[in-house]
Amino acid sequence: MACVDIHTHGSGMKILFEGTTGGSFTSDMAIDDVTLETGSCSTVTSPTSTVPTTSASTTVETVTLFEGHWGPWSTYSACSATCGSDVTRTRLRHCISGVCPTGNSSQSIACHMSDCPVTAVDGHWSTWSTSTCTVTCGTGLATSTRTCTNPAPSHGGQTCPGSSIRHSYCRISSSQCSVDGQWSTWSAYGACSDTCGTGQMSSHRSCTHPAPSGGGHNCVGNSLRTQSCTASQTSCVVDGNWSSWTTWSTCSVSCDLGTITRTRSCSQPAPSIGGRACIGDTTETHECTNGPCPEWSHWFNGDCSVSCGTGTRERMRACSTGNNHDCAGTSYETLPCDGPQCI
Incomplete structure (x- = not known):
């Protein structure tokens, strides 16, 4: 007896061949009977007859049976789009009664379509940019911009309506404004400058109450003041001495280039009893400017x-x-x- 294993997509099966081997048949078998059974050749038992059982699984390749078959192709579908490239149509087939041999269940072919028409795109505004105030303190003007790029108009689309620039008033809070300086209180007067006749004594103050900050103005006026004093000795020759310079006058013009002036007198003390007069000028002049004259921007x-x-x-x-x-x-x-x- 000989046996051949057959593998299907389900349970295994075997084919049994009965016949005579050897003798005048040499290595061949004279087949008397063929039987199809479930199971594998490893489970075959020898019959009670004297005819030997031979497994052919070592010389016969395993046979795979497909239980299904492909059905006929359908007609091709309509094209997947009405215009443009990469457009296809498809036909299908189905596997009938189980597993089918290798193959595709669908086939696609190209559709040759004309280009799609171009659609006009209208422009839309971007968001407004962040604006900056024209002043650092108080009320000013803020300007912001936007662009017609979200999206930009194309293929004959409409441009964005309206202006790309807008202006508004802005106000910076007082906490961010500059602080002008203020004078401290005057100190006590010091000792008299002369020991004979009339002299001067002075006191001072500082621009620290508060000090200027944030671009604020400095204190206006002198940080030093004097007054006459009389020494204990009398009838002394007294040379003249200059008084302190007066504060500078205001600039002669409100903008552009002008002059400022200050004066002093030979009176601290004035010369007396043959004393010498003061040496030098009583007036001093310098150029000054309050900056360029203010101008309006364009409207x-x-x-x-x-x-x-x-x-x-x-x-x-x-x-x-x-x-x-x-x-x-x-x-x-x-x-x-x-x-x-x-x-």
């Missing part, structure tokens, strides 16, 4: 209040000093404006 025009017909438009400008009160005129105006004729 910043707002949008017209109407989209057609006659309306109003606001406009603003800023003084170059950062304080609009320094410039003559107004920083804000309302003007008439004309849009297209209303339909």
Whole structure:
């Protein structure tokens, strides 16, 4: 008896061959009977007859049986799009009764379509940029911008309506403003400067109550003051001595280049009883400037209040000093404006 294993996609099966081997058949078998059974050849038992059982599994390759088969192809579907590239249509087939031999269940072919029409894209505004105030303290003008790039118009689309610039008033709180300096109290007067006749004694103060900060102004006036004093000795020859310089006068002009002046006198003390007069000038002059004269910026025009017909438009400008009160005129105006004729 010979046996051949057959492997299917399910349980294993075997084919039994009965016949005569050897003798005049040499190594061949004269087959008398063929039987199909479940199981494998390893479970075959020899029959009670004297005919030997031979397993052919060592010389016969394993046979795989497919239980299913492919059905017919369907007709091709419609194209997957009506225009453009990479468009295909597909047909299908199905595996009938179990597992089918190797193969695809679908096939696709290209559709040759015309290019899709281009759609116009209207422009949209980006968000407004962060604005910076034109002054560091008080009220100023803030400007911010935006761009027509979100998205930009393309393929004949409409551009963004409105202005790309906007202006608004801004105010910086007092906590961020500059602090002007203030004088401390005067100190007590010191000793008399002369031991004979009339002299001077002085006291001082400092610009520290508070000190200037944040660009604030320094204290105005002298940090030193004097007054006459009389020594215990009398009838002394007294040479003249200069008084302290007066404070500088205000600049002769309010802007651009001018002059300031200060004076002193030979009176601290004045010469007496043959004493010498003071040496030097009684007046001193220097150039001064309070900076360039304030100027207005150009006008910043707002949008017209109407989209057609006659309306109003606001406009603003800023003084170059950062304080609009320094410039003559107004920083804000309302003007008439004309849009297209209303339909």
